[in-house]
Structures are given as C-alpha cells and as structure tokens.
Amino acid sequence: MKLSSLLRPDYIIINSPARNKEEAIAEILVNFKKYYKFNIEQDYIERTIREREELGGTTFDTGIAIPHARLDNFDDILIGILLPQKSFMDGKREVRAVVLILTSKTVSNIYLNTLSSLIKISKDKDFYEELLLSSGGEAFISLIENKNIKVKEDVTVESIMSEKFFSTHPDATLKELVDTFYKNSVTYLPVIDNEGTFVGELNLNTVIKEGIPDYATKMGNLKFLRSFEPLERLFRKEDEIKVHEIMKKPSIVLGRDSSIIEAALEITNNNRRHVPVVENGKVVGVLALMDILNRILRS
Numbered sequence: 001m002k003l004s005s006l007l008r009p010d011y012i013i014i015n016s017p018a019r020n021k022e023e024a025i026a027e028i029l030v031n032f033k034k035y036y037k038f039n040i041e042q043d044y045i046e047r048t049i050r051e052r053e054e055l056g057g058t059t060f061d062t063g064i065a066i067p068h069a070r071l072d073n074f075d076d077i078l079i080g081i082l083l084p085q086k087s088f089m090d091g092k093r094e095v096r097a098v099v100l101i102l103t104s105k106t107v108s109n110i111y112l113n114t115l116s117s118l119i120k121i122s123k124d125k126d127f128y129e130e131l132l133l134s135s136g137g138e139a140f141i142s143l144i145e146n147k148n149i150k151v152k153e154d155v156t157v158e159s160i161m162s163e164k165f166f167s168t169h170p171d172a173t174l175k176e177l178v179d180t181f182y183k184n185s186v187t188y189l190p191v192i193d194n195e196g197t198f199v200g201e202l203n204l205n206t207v208i209k210e211g212i213p214d215y216a217t218k219m220g221n222l223k224f225l226r227s228f229e230p231l232e233r234l235f236r237k238e239d240e241i242k243v244h245e246i247m248k249k250p251s252i253v254l255g256r257d258s259s260i261i262e263a264a265l266e267i268t269n270n271n272r273r274h275v276p277v278v279e280n281g282k283v284v285g286v287l288a289l290m291d292i293l294n295r296i297l298r299s
Contacts, residue, residue, distance in 0.1 A: 001110070002148070002149065002150060003114065003144055003151050004145040006077060006110075006114060007079055007140075008035075008137070009140075010031070010035045011031065011032065011078065011079060011080045011137070012080075012083075012136070012140050012141070013081065014135070014136055014137070015083065016082045016083065016084045017085055018088070019088055020088050021067065021095060024084065024095075024098040024100075025049060025053075027082060028080035028081075028098070029042070029045065029046065029080075029100070031080060032078060038074075040071060040072075040074055045102065048069040048070075048071060049067055049068075049069045052068060052069055059091070060119060060122060062119070062123055062128070063094055063095060063097065063122060063128075064096070064119065065097070065099070066099045066101065066115060066118055066119070067098070067099075067101075068100065068103070068111075068115070069101075070103055070104065070105045070111070071105065072105060074103070074104050075104050076104065077102070077103040077110060077111060078100075078101070079099060079100070079101050080100040080101075080102075081097065081099050081137075081140065082097070082100075083096070084096070096132055101114065109152075109154060109155050112155045112159055112295070113152045115159075116158075117149055117150075121149065127143075130143060131143055155296075156257050156259060157255070157256060157257070157259075157287055158257065158277070158285070159295075160287065160291045160292070160295040160296065161256075161285035161291065162286050162288065162291065165285065166180060166184045166186055166189055167189055167190045167192045168191055168192075168243055169192065169194075169243065170199060170242070170247070171242055172242070173238065173240070173241065173242060174207070174237065174242070174246070177207065177243055181204055187203055187204040187273065188201070188202070188204075188273065189201070189203075190283045190286070191244070191247045197281050197282065198250055198276060198278055198282060199244075199249075199250075200243070200244070200247030200248060200250065201247060201248055202243065202247050203273070203274070206246060206248065207246070210246055250278075252270055252272065253275065253276050253278040254287060255278070255279065256279060256285075260296060263275065263287055264292060267287075272289070273288060273289045274286055274288050274289070
C-alpha cells in the first residue's frame with residue numbers, strides 16, 4: 001500500500017499560525033470535522049489524544065510530532081498534517097511538522113507502519129525539507145507519490161527497532177567499555193570489528209559479573225565480603241581486560257523482516273532485554289524490550 005493513498009489534500013494544512021502542539025492538534029481536529037462525519041463524540045477523541053500525549057514520546061528529534069489516538073468504534077484511519085508558519089518547541093525539541101493520526105484499536109498493522117514510514121521520511125533531510133516547502137496539500141501528496149513510499153501490510157522488527165545504537169570494539173579495554181555504557185546511558189552493546197562485522201555482544205550485567213570473585217559464587221553466606229572493596233577486580237584490571245575476553249558470541253539475532261511475535265518470543269524465552277537485528281553479518285539495528293512497550297503496547 002502506498003502512503004499517498006492514505007492522504008487527502010483537505011487534511012493538510014500549510015502555513016498554520018499554530019504556536020504549539022496543542023494548538024496544532026486542535027486545528028487539525030477542526031479541519032477533520034469539515035470533511036469527515038464522525039460517529040463518535042468529539043470529547044472522547046480529544047480526551048484519548050490528550051491521554052496519549054500525557055504519556056509522552058510523540059515528538060521526535062527530527063522535528064516531526066506525531067500525536068495519535070486509537071479509538072473504539074472507529075473503523076477508519078485519518079491522517080491530518082499541519083505545517084506551521086514558524087517552528088515551535090515541544091520540550092527541548094523543535095517541531096516543524098505535526099501529523100495527527102486517528103485510527104481503530106483493531107487496525108494496528110497499517111497504523112504502526114504508517115507511523116514508521118512518517119518517521120523515516122523525517123530522517124531523510126533533503127526530502128523532508130522539500131515537503132516542508134510544499135505550496136499546498138496536493139503538492140505535498142504529489143511529492144509523497146513520486147517518492148513511492150510504501151506502507152507495509154505487516155508489522156516487522158524494522159518498524160520498531162532502533163537504527164541508532166552504540167557499539168564497542170573487540171580490542172577496547174574494560175575501562176573504555178564501561179565509559180561507553182556510562183556516557184550513553186545504555187546497558188547493551190554489540191561488538192563490531194574493523195570490517196563492521198558483528199562478532200559478539202555485551203550487557204552491563206556481564207561486566208559487573210566480571211568484577212565478582214569466582215569464589216563468591218560458590219559461597220552460601222556473603223556477609224563477610226562487606227569488608228572488601230566493591231568490585232575490586234574491575235578497578236584493578238580495567239586497563240588490562242579486553243572486550244574480546246569477556247564478550248559473548250552472538251546467540252540470538254533477528255532480521256529486519258522478523259515478526260513482532262517472533263521478537264517477543266525470543267526476548268521472553270531467552271530472558272533478554274535487547275536483541276541485535278542483523279543483515280549480512282552486520283548490525284543494522286537493536287530491538288529493546290522497551291521498544292515493544294513504547295511502540296506496540298503504548299504506541
């Protein structure tokens with residue numbers, strides 16, 4: 001299905017005076033009412049959007065905000081687009097386009113993949129700039145049509161994985177590894193060699209375990225360890241231990257086209273919080289347990 005087939009010129013507002021996301025949402029809703037006959041209460045729609053907005057996470061670093069609501073007794077998908085005269089801030093993020101999506105609670109595939117397609121568009125800087133300069137709704141849709149942007153029928157790992165991720169090198173020291181975890185507030189890192197090949201993986205749990213003495217795992221009562229320097233070995237050896245000495249070989253990987261249920265089973269059955277997404281031996285993304293929460297359960 002083409003993304004352009006889900007868009008209508010009437011639902012696209014160019015050069016709006018909206019000064020914040022709330023005003024943009026209100027303007028799009030008023031515009032919807034001009035052309036669409038709702039069989040549900042306006043108050044219910046507004047409340048559902050507001051409740052989702054309170055959870056956060058609908059404004060992205062690329063400058064696009066995608067407020068959305070999944071509605072009971074609504075068997076359609078409406079996409080309203082607003083381009084403000086001037087960008088505005090939503091928290092610390094600048095907003096240059098607002099896309100409001102209303103859909104049924106049961107039509108998750110098209111909805112989630114539409115969301116994914118819009119985020120990808122906003123990452124294509126040149127094309128995104130061209131869209132922002134559209135003279136009207138028809139011109140906006142024409143650009144989307146000419147780009148031949150597709151909305152997948154199925155929800156796959158590619159739709160929700162993080163394409164931006166941090167990694168480490170087999171020859172990095174334990175100190176460099178811990179610094180990477182700390183500076184980037186992450187708990188999982190794929191290990192990638194000079195050729196870009198995925199050769200191993202590490203999580204913070206493995207690193208901390210490295211600092212626990214072997215004999216401690218065999219002791220029944222560990223109270224005597226209170227007098228020892230916490231994780232002493234990590235401090236003594238952090239410039240000597242290399243990543244390749246403690247990393248684990250890749251055991252579970254997903255492909256871009258892996259289904260969400262496959263991903264959920266791999267994560268739960270293997271007690272994982274992160275699974276790498278691999279293509280031709282290279283990591284193209286990382287799927288986290290929180291991605292399933294944020295982008296599926298609370299999308």
